[in-house]
Amino acid sequence: MTAPRKLDAPTGLRPGDHVCWTFADTADFSAAVLPFLDEGRRRGEQLLLIGSSRPELLRILAPLPGRDDLLASGQLQVQSTAGMYASGGTLLPTEQVAAYRSLVGEALDRGRTGLRVAADVTPLARPGPDARRQLHVYEQLADAMMGTVAMTALCLYDSSLGAEVLGPVALLHPDQHSGEQEPLAHLSGRNPSLSLHGEVDVTQADGLFRALVDVAGGTPGEVVLELSDLRFLDVAGARALARAADVLRGSGVQLRLVRVPRVAARCLGLFGLSGGDTVLT
């Protein structure tokens, strides 16, 4: 697992890839979804498209080669976001991940090579901080699961959600596409402990604080954050980690930073984070 990858096209993806893709409008949405699904068709994967409504999605799918046959054979399924997620009104991260895990199993049982999902999850990010906390927990659990099963996911977010909402969400994906912007950091759950990859600077700091507090804040106890793959950390990024550690401590969670590289130790030391309740190895 290394720094986040900037995706210029929604193709060349394999099981395990988990993409955050922001789109500006319907044309942008189609331009991402169609090549993504077509690649899955060619790879013999089970395809699932999730978005605002079935009729709308079927319209978007019109140019997809072999659309009608795919729908008729069941290789392509279409669902509304509300139907797939949050059917009881709230997103339940653990249950949702379990549901995807069994969909992967079913796809393999049917002879497909895996499950490929394109999902417009914008509605899950809109309601407010509590819903977004659930979304962050979910994205992290989903990312961890995708490291272990034959699933490829394109998480689509409307760019009008804004930087405050998209910042933490993007960080939770190893593959990112946000216009011309280069992705810098990935907060990964694919290792035995949480790990931070890439470069964390002032532009990522607020997103990191939010994502980290949300995914680490579930249950009291120790949470280990592995930093060995961090290639840059600035004062603002270290401040975000210090603030996250403070907030988490308030809810009984001890954030322990391990395998701190030199490049990160410099700034962490300015916040007293190189000793005490953190461990440098």
Add this chain to the structure above:
Amino acid sequence: MSGVRPTGDWNGTGLAHEAFAFGTDQELVDRVVPFAVEGLSRGEPVLVVAGERVRTLLAEELGPDVARLAAFTAAETWWQGGHRTLHAYDRDLRALHAVAPHWRLAAEPTWLGRDDGREWSRFEAVANRCYASLPYYSLCLHDRRRLPASVLDAVARTHPLTWGGSAPVAEPAYEDPERFLRSVHPAWVPRPARATVAALTTPREARRAVSAAALDWWPARTGEVVQAAHELVVNALRVAAFAEVSSWTDGCTLVVEVADSGPGLPDETLGYVPPPDGPDGARGMWLAWSLADDAAVDSHPAGTAIRLFFHR
């Protein structure tokens, strides 16, 4: 000795910062012993950090009272470069502040005798501002026999008080900290035509540009150069739409300049002010200054330019 008032009118509510330069052992004893004894009689923590000669003299004069000092420490092991030394000193001060209403310190910065210790005068200058409200008397001891005239001159210009014979008095040579810093920073010469110049709008672009320049110069210090320049760029982008980042080499020295068209730097001393305890508060300039070997500031209402100097 009657009529001597070792701390004059100091009432323990703020910083008193005196430089005492001595030419003989007796001058030293006559100044420091009454200073320490007065502190002990007032129940203040009295700390002494000094070189071996000064410690030996004071131990003989103070006798058993040495055991009553809150600290009696060798200065020789203290020097770790200006920023690290001040950071350690700063932590000690804060720990003391948490438990004592006021205290006094007699300190001999022996490292001023070393070439690489001269920069300590900058921290002495800035302490007058950033420690102004800390309740302690800092009596700084300087041995005229050991220190060159240029260092003694900087000592006078960075300490508002000197010894008047029976009480501290105002030091006529004392200068405002920013004025002192400007006089000791490298001269602000025009940027050479060979400099690489780029106008950048994101910190990431600036890191890439500075990294390329540092790799061409000396790869071993690239991490430090990038980190230091990055923090300046972040500051610049807070007040301006773009930062102009330029770099050039001058002999073995790499110079990185970050300029913006913001409203000017409100406080040119920030690179020498230790970071606060909590997560809030600026640290970027402290970090940049501590990573660089030297710095210079050109700030006016139409913008700020900061140069960092790295020696190979």
